[in-house]
Amino acid sequence: MHYDIIIIGAGSMGMAAGYYLAKSGKNTLLLDAFDPPHTEGSHHGETRIIRYAYGEGEKYVPLLLQSKKLWAELEKEWGQTLFTKTGVLTLGPKDSTFVQNVISSAKTYDLPLTVMTAKEVNEKWKGISIDEHLTGCFEPTSGVLHSERCIEAYRKLAEEEGATLLPYRKVINLIVSEERVTVETDNETFTSKSLIVSGGAYSNELLSMLHLDLPLQPIRKTFAWFNSDEEIYNEREFPAFGFETEEGMYYGFPSINRAGLKVGRHDTGHPVDPNNPLKEFSTYKEDEQDLTSFLKQFIVQEPSLKYGKTCMYTMTPDEDFIVDSHPNYPNVAIAAGFSGHGFKFSSAIGKALSELVTKGETEQDLSLFSLERFEKKKLV
Incomplete structure (x- = not known):
């Protein structure tokens, strides 16, 4: 069959791109190796943080503000809660690049942010x-995407607009x-004028x-919920x-709907082949040990594990997307290498794609994410 x-x-x-394309009247086909939402990539685990004063650099803030707007529009159209405003607390040494980026992002874009001493945080x-020696930066308008x-929501609305999804x-x-x-x-052939490749760990x-x-x-990552x-x-x-x-670097979530305190470690991880099954949580001693060590150091209650899960990041060398x-086919767009901090942007990136x-x-400035920054981009 032929599609636009x-x-x-x-x-x-x-999925976000499929929604925006279908909504604009394009005959759109989405193909996936699984049945989204699923547990074989990077989007599962119930929650993702969205923050706007960005420790990874203020260059991301315009895209974040566009994402925020589009998430709110999606939530309104869907009619169910997609975002919970919990606020986001960033903690680190005051002179760290990450903390300074949070502070400078807030100043440049006039974002609400309270800089706090350790005593004030406690x-x-x-x-x-x-x-x-740690400084807190609290952003009250940030929170959690489900x-x-x-x-x-993107899937159902895209299908209502006429998109075809084949899992x-x-x-x-x-x-x-x-x-x-x-x-x-394996047993079908499809044609189109244009193509988007957004294969995650299979890119x-x-x-x-x-x-x-x-x-x-691709690297294996872990996260877990603790009784709280x-x-x-x-x-x-x-x-x-x-x-x-x-x-x-560690991240976490409050106990949403009594699910327990959720914690993960952002850095480290084991390189993997996505075509092989991921080793389950607790395969490596550090899976639980890293998280309980963090909780013992900074969280008042004694950690008691409920359960843990695994997922995959797909990393670029500079951790930018x-x-x-x-470079040779303008009718082909590529989205890859979201390096563990991409989900919050998927509304705006889907629309840009x-x-x-x-x-x-x-209209969105994507120069930060250009292929040109890699010297080796073509196969010999």
Whole structure:
């Protein structure tokens, strides 16, 4: 069958792009190796933090503010809660680059942010205990996106707009010219004028079919929920958080709907082949040990594990994303390498991808995510 646009990979970015394309009247096909939302990529685990004063650099803030606007529009159209405003607390040494980026982002874009001493943090949240060398940055308008609900909303609304989603389709071959795209699965062939590749951890395999060799590394990540005192750690009293410690970067969520305090470590991880099953939580001793060590140091209650899960990050060397058109085929857009901090942007990136393949350009500045920054991008 022939479509206007085919999207390979209907996770965070692909599903959002499918919605915006279908809404604009394009005959859109989404193909996924699984059945989204699912547990085989990066979007599961119930929740994702969204913050606007950005420790990764203020260059991201305009995209964040666009994402915020689009999430609110999606929530209104969907009619169910997709965002919970818990506030976000960032903690780290005052002179750290991450903390300074949070502060400078807030100043540049006039974002609400309260910079707090360790004493003020400990007094405001009795579930936290930090030393005086740490500084807190509290952003009251930030909070938590319900990730699987967001994917479900984009999927259902895209299908209502006429998009076709085919799950459990593994792409085995791509043939591309400037005028036509041919996508082959195990027993089907589809054609279109344009293509979006947003394959997550499977991007290397897909992009090699387009003669691209990009420095993308999937890694195994873990996160877990811990039993918590609901009077202290509930989503009305306790914020989502990010801690920069001497050991590494940690993040967490309040106990939302009594699920328990959720914690993960952002840095470290084991390189993986996404075609092999991920090793389960607790396979490595550090899976639980890293998280309980962090909780013992900074969270007042004694950690008691409920359960843990695994997922995959797909890393770029600089931890910035790849969102660009193919260097040889302007009718092909690529979204990859979201490096563990991409979900919050998927509304705005999905819309930008839809514009790239229909207009050849987007109003959103994507220069930070260009393929040009990699010297080696074509296969020999």
